[in-house]
Amino acid sequence: MNVMQKPFIAKATINIGVGEGGEKLTRAEKLIETLVDQKPVRTYSKVTNPEFGIRKKQPIACKVTLRGEKADKIISMVLSGLENRIKASQFDKEGNVSFGIREHIDIPGVKYDPDIGIFGMDVSVTFQKPGHRIKERRLRPKKLPQAQRVTKEESMEYMKENFNVTIE
Template sequence: MNPMEEVRIFKVTLNIGVGEGGEKLARAERLLEEMSGQKPVRTHSKVTNPEFGIRKKQPIACKVTLRGERAEKVLKMFLEGIGNRLKASQFDEYGNVSMGIDEHIDIPGMKYDPEIGIFGMNLSVTFEKPGHRINRRRIQRRKVPQKHRVSREEAIEFMKEKFQVKIV
């Protein structure tokens, strides 16, 4: 196989949407930091929604982006927590996959801490092939051709081979 066509993990993003700031968001940040080993970033609301009691630019969630070995380690833990099964509908047309878990204590190695509580979280995996830097660099930026983008089928095959995931 051509080494430029090998699919690899570009990044893994863990997200906990709390819906409010304050103590609950601080506990969610502590959980993400404990799980990933990195300091999470707060995300802010884009619009005001009086039904949910949210104002514009109010912190409502936190996320952490992982790359390299940390990303693979967290992804393996997360997949074990959901039983190494994914639906084909969880993959988008560009090969990215997103999944969620209702309680973080389902993930192996995570224990219940009464000071933190129980949180659900979402995980998104972004795949790429070597050569995608042309889309991110500053000088002579180019678009990635359609044939070099990761397709849904390639991402599914990668997950089956590397992580022994069953597609339901």
């Protein structure tokens, strides 16, 4: 296979949506920090929704973006908590995959801490191929050619080969 056609993991984003600020959000940030040894950033609401009790620009979640070996490590940890199974519908047409875990204590090696509690989390994995920079560069950015875009099938194959995932 052509080296420029091999997909790779550009980044993995872990998100814990709490829905409110305060103590609960602080505990979620502490959980992410203990899992990945990286400080998370807070995300803020974009609109006011009185039904959910959310105001605009109120902190409601936290996330962390991982790249390189850290991303591979955390993806394999979370997938082992899901018994290495993913549905085909969790892949989008650009080849990215998103999956969630209901309770963080399902991840092997993670123990329950009464100070933190139990949180679910969402993991989004973004795939790219070499040469993706032409789309994002400052000077003379170009449209990404069709051959350089990651397809759903390519990312499914990557997950099967590198993480021993069964796709249902």
